[in-house]
Amino acid sequence: MTEMEPREPGIDSLLRHSLAAPVPSLPPDFDQRIMRELHRDVPRLDRYRRILLTGYGLVSVVTCAVVMRSQGLGWGVIALTTLAPLVPVAVRTRVRS
């Protein structure tokens, strides 16, 4: 019980009476439901992330190639400078798996 002023017990008992009602509770399988929902959600997020990254990567490669070509570089150099950064990524992925 919190401290009350003299006029408060009236409103206190009114609130106790008026707000008395059964308290709902979460279903017993609620925790499992959350975990199921998360398992469903993670692959979806992964897929979106992968699509976004792939799109970004492709646009970058094409833009780089166009800019470098407009500067007069040969296709060999363009391929080397564009694809070389992918080597550490590929190595890392291989090491991880």
Next chain:
Amino acid sequence: MESDSQLVAGARNGDQQAFAELVRRHSAAVFRLALSILGREFGPEAEDVTQEVFLKVHHAIASFRGEAEFSSWIYRITFNQAVNLKARVRFRSPHADDTVLYRAVNPQPGPHLQAETAQRDEALAECIRTLPEVYQSALRLYYWLGAGVGEVAALLGVPENTAKSYLHRARQLLHAMLKEKGYSCD
């Protein structure tokens, strides 16, 4: 038993068991807080809020820096989520209030008194709805959900004295509002 911060660290590293344990530990409190904000007519919505909060927490757990307690963080998310939902559902007709059922199995002495009580309860409910969210939540936690002042304070993320003053101020305001409507609280 692992602490919340150990479980959070585990969950950040993709340990689903650690996250499941966090859900098990905090789901009831999150649900109670959501209920206290939405009110007793919106039990199913409080359940939805609880689910949304944990999905949000799971996505954002990497950004949790641990400067505050995990529980404070999750209660703050719950409070915001529930208040946002409340703003959206405010003008929708609520589910059947289970107080009706409760009153039916706990009948009042006579029909006249019963009608009077129902009127006063309705007036009180109306007054409560006009109070600031934190006052409403504190009142429902304390008077409906049976929380102690300590729990009210923890769920609302304030010191105990502040929770006490929320309750005190809410009672004062309600007393004045009911008096204005012509109902006596004495």
